[in-house]
Amino acid sequence: MHNGKVATLSQELKCFDQPNTDSEVCGLLKPMQFNVLEDRQGFPSNDTDFLLLSTPGIGTGQAWICSRWKNQRYALVTESCPPASADASVARDGMTIAESFLVARLKDFRGYGYDLTKNISYPWPLPGVTLPTGRTEPKINCCTFVEALLVKAWEDAMPGRFKWSLERHEQMMILGKDLFSPVTAVLEAGMATPIQDLSAPPPPWTIVQGWKRLQPNEGGHTYLIVAQRNGVVLTLEANAAYELNGVGFRGLGNAEKFGFKPPPGWWQNPELWKGKKMWTWQQLRQAYSGIKLARLKVSDPRWAA
Numbered sequence: 010m011h012n013g014k015v016a017t018l019s020q021e022l023k024c025f026d027q028p029n030t031d032s033e034v035c036g037l038l039k040p041m042q043f044n045v046l047e048d049r050q051g052f053p054s055n056d057t058d059f060l061l062l063s064t065p066g067i068g069t070g071q072a073w074i075c076s077r078w079k080n081q082r083y084a085l086v087t088e089s090c091p092p093a094s095a096d097a098s099v100a101r102d103g104m105t106i107a108e109s110f111l112v113a114r115l116k117d118f119r120g121y122g123y124d125l126t127k128n129i130s131y132p133w134p135l136p137g138v139t140l141p142t143g144r145t146e147p148k149i150n151c152c153t154f155v156e157a158l159l160v161k162a163w164e165d166a167m168p169g170r171f172k173w174s175l176e177r178h179e180q181m182m183i184l185g186k187d188l189f190s191p192v193t194a195v196l197e198a199g200m201a202t203p204i205q206d207l208s209a210p211p212p213p214w215t216i217v218q219g220w221k222r223l224q225p226n227e228g229g230h231t232y233l234i235v236a237q238r239n240g241v242v243l244t245l246e247a248n249a250a251y252e253l254n255g256v257g258f259r260g261l262g263n264a265e266k267f268g269f270k271p272p273p274g275w276w277q278n279p280e281l282w283k284g285k286k287m288w289t290w291q292q293l294r295q296a297y298s299g300i301k302l303a304r305l306k307v308s309d310p311r312w313a314a
Contacts, residue, residue, distance in 0.1 A: 014045040016060050016076065016084040024072035028052055028059035035068035045086060046071055060084060065212045066202055066304045104199040105306040106166035108214065112312070114161050115245075115269045118256040123249040124148030135160045137174040152191055152231040154247035154256055155216065156181040159305070163200060173198070183229065189218045189301035191231045201303035210237040210290040213313035214305040219297025230297070232259075233305075236313040238276035240289045243312075252285060260285045271312055 018040045025032045028049055047061035058077040064070060076084040117132040130144035131153065149157070156178065163171045179185065180194035187193055195201045195216055204211060211217070211234045221228025232246035244259040257263035258271065261281055272281055286292075294300065 014048070014086050015042045016045050016062060016074075016086050017042050018074070018084050020083060022074050022083055024062070024064060024067065024074050026068055026072065028061070028073045030075055032073075035064070035072040038062070038064065038067070038072075038074065048086065060086070063206075065204065066306065070202065070205065104163075104167075105308050106163055108307050108310050108312065110162040110166045111158060111214070111307065112270070114158055114165070115256070115264060118149065118154070118158075119265050119269075121147050121149045121247075121255045123150060123247055123253070123255050125150050125249070129153050131157050133157075133161055135173055135178070136164055137172065138178045140178070149247045149256065151247050152181050152183065155191060155231045155233060159195065159200065159216075163198075181231075183218075188220060188223065188226060188229070188299070192216055192218045192301045192303045195305065196303050199306075201305045204302040204304055207294065207300060207302065210234075210240055210242055211302055212304050213237070213310040214307040216303050216305060217293075217297075218301050219293070220299040221297055223299040228297070234290075236271060236275075236310075237290065240291065241276045241287055242290050242293065243271055243275055244288065244293075251288075260288055 018038055020040050022038050024035045024038050026035055027033075044063040045060055046063055049059045049061075051057075052059055056079050057075055059073050060076045061071055061073050064072045074084065076082065076086070129141065129149055130147040131140045131142050132147070134140065134142060135157065160173050164173070177194045177198060180187070180190040183190050192201075196203060201216060204215065213234070213236050215234045217232050217234060219230050220226065230246070232244050234242050235245045236243040245256070245264070246253070246259060247256050248259065251259045252262045253259065255263050257266070258275070261267070261272065261275065264270075272278065275281060
């Protein structure tokens with residue numbers, strides 16, 4: 010649990026799964042702020058201090074750094090500072106892809122409308138499963154959009170290596186007993202890491218499965234959070250509400266309206282939100298009583314900059 014302290018790293022540092030530099034390396038952390046979960050001074054010897062940090066997308070979501078070696082300090086710990094930035098480095102474990110692969114494929118949803126029925130069409134074939142493509146008036150819905158975008162991006166980034174299947178597709182469509190199976194699917198495919206803490210705004214490129222009511226399973230929605238600023242979140246989703254009829258940003262409009270990228274100053278521009286609802290993470294949490302998240306393994310998240 011976050012102890013009210015943050016660590017500001019003075020340089021890029023390796024992080025470890027244990028408070029020992031001989032333990033397994035989890036990844037690299039950029040010189041920025043991270044929430045401190047535990048502080049061990051003079052451990053495992055008087056020459057070193059170690060910090061356990063919250064590291065979304067790296068390891069199990071937390072990792073250790075050596076914050077001091079003898080008289081050399083690599084991190085400054087302070088009280089009551091803002092939460093760590095969502096731009097933490099993503100562990101490069103062979104399944105991490107660049108944001109650019111997702112952004113490049115988003116344009117293929119130009120002209121798509123929304124249809125909650127089975128009358129949908131994918132922009133392209135996906136590996137391991139036969140799906141409808143090429144309709145003259147293409148439609149998409151929330152879970153088919155997320156599946157199409159993510160699977161194609163990973164296939165583009167890892168040609169011949171990325172695997173998908175009918176079983177994974179059925180998970181994305183929530184055809185089994187697991188009400189959060191779209192999130193389960195990307196976790197089992199190695200495309201994401203779980204997020205346990207639901208209180209803070211999620212990091213960029215987080216997949217969300219929410220339900221307005223778990224009983225009798227009504228109001229389910231699959232979507233992505235691609236950026237957040239000051240608690241305001243930018244979603245990327247397929248919907249027929251919130252200024253959308255197709256693929257776009259909740260409360261703002263279809264993505265093609267903005268050139269398939271977030272409009273400048275989306276979190277504060279009054280002209281963009283004039284007469285519309287600006288969505289915060291807390292409002293989304295209140296809208297969906299049941300929710301599950303996972304951080305996609307996406308590096309270089311420039312949309313969140």
